Amino acid sequence: MSVQTQEAPVAAPIRKSRRSIFLRRPFFTIALVVALGYVLGALFAPYVAPYDPVAQDINAMMKPPSLAHLLGTDSYGQDILSRVIYGARYALIIGIFSVLIGAAGGLVIGLAAGLSGGWLEWALMRLIDSILALPSLILAVAFIAILGQGVDKVVIAVGLSMIGPFSRTVRADVMQVRVQLFVEAATLMSIPYLKVIWRHILPNVIFPLAVQVTIRISEAILVSSSLSFLGIGVTPPTPDWGLMIAEGRAFVSFAAWMSAMPGFALALLLIALSIVGDGIREEFDPKLRRGA
């Protein structure tokens, strides 16, 4: 580990000598711009969207993309571009908040499982295993069946279904950190165990977790869209991408834009978020960087 043995160059300014991350990773930069575009569009949807997303217009039903309706209209004459822009709001809200729920639950369960031993760890791990045994979509469907429909319910259902994978990664990190020498050194100083957890174990676990969060937002968005596509997520007038794809499905042979546009918006956001998440992980994960 101690590669640099000489004393001379006091903390070589590694950061400065390396080129900016935006230049080194062009795909990351593009993806970041796209993702930020979605976020801005979602934030300022009322100013960006040309029409009211739920305003129906009988004169403009199922119009193909034109200058008046850039992405066309759907079977109720609602402007698809406006609906896609407002849909980004729901996608991002559901994605971010459900991942936060999943990460918080995963952190608690993972910490408890990683730090405790014996039957408690066994019970927690079996709980995690049982959550992991089902794909998150199936699990989310089950939670929706219990909770009912609506945006808030979708957030909770998707969040709960993501606790499993989060707690497993947290536990793995905890098991790795708790045997490190600096934890023993803190114990040697007779620092109480809870304080050691708070001060030394938690910060070393939180960071990889934050990276996981950025990666899993796209998964949460996908699951929530799948729920709406199946018709059990958010309720119809809401401009949600999954819902829009489902609505256009019947007309796909002669009005393909109705499903394709929200589908394209969804795919683009997911790809952008994945690239951003991977870039962040590769850039800041000490495990991947240590070899360099």
Next chain:
Amino acid sequence: MIMAQTQTQTTAPTAPVFELIEVEQVFPVPRPGRPFMSRDTVGLRALDGVRLRIAQGASLALVGESGSGKSTLLRVLLGLDAPSGGRALYRGKPIREARAFGTGFARDVAMVYQDARGSLDPRMTVGALVAEPLRHFGIVPKGEEAARVAQLLDRVGLPADAATRYPSGLSGGQIRRVAIARALASEPSVLVADEAVSGLDVSTQAQLLTLLRGLQRDMGLTLVFITHDLGVASYLCEEIAIMYLGRIVETGPTDAVLSHPAHPYAAALRAAAPRFFEPIPEPLPGEIPSPLDLPKGCRFSSRCTAAQEDCRLRDPQLGQHGAGRAVACLHPLTETGAQASEIR
């Protein structure tokens, strides 16, 4: 009864900082070649009859091959593991009790790890790392913390701006200095250092050794220094204890032990140290035996060049041998014998 005994030892004026009396540490390990699924275990004697006294203000080097039990002994000294046999005392009190009772022991006995980088939380700055013991033991009021950190960093020869850096940005030598500063922050009277200068280049080693010696002199520290480098041991420590297969085979003043070793193993170690302008001397014959399968009689008899008949029958204990020295050998080398083995 034991309590009464320890009480009297506490009040005695010459109570040593550490005293190990016939300390044993036996780990149950799977029996080699046991059948599948069998739970058969066999005791691995990592420490076997260790006797050691470390007086206040002394500096002791603990020397031995890898696998000789140095690290196990260290864990017993620090109270991380309870010995499975014998008694390990800290100022007349069992070490485990001393550790369990308040923060006094933790404050008084500081440790510098061999893997200094691993012993420092990579997500804390150097300043926060050094300040942690200050705050934990309540050594200085909050307002003076920064000043004390700067003072400690200066004491170990680090620039003041090092406080804002992270361990990953420091070199191997600087990291050891941080570890030493952190150890000194609790104002200990005992400093235990595990291979604190190994793996560094020679000039850095020399700087650190000078620093440690200066600290020991100025602060009156009791120093327990684990090393495999006899040169480091003789520079830094007045006393030396040589371990072989879980037992201390020779102790005494460093100069006397190294110039006239009484135990054949000590003589062999001394002879094996490389010297300038001389060919590498013949190494000891054979491998260090497995602690699972100790030789009968003296544990060194299988490799000893001066082994005699009774060496394979009787296990020698550490016994007095001249002024302040002790050796665990049935036939300690006389001075001429030592000379002879060195020439050989």
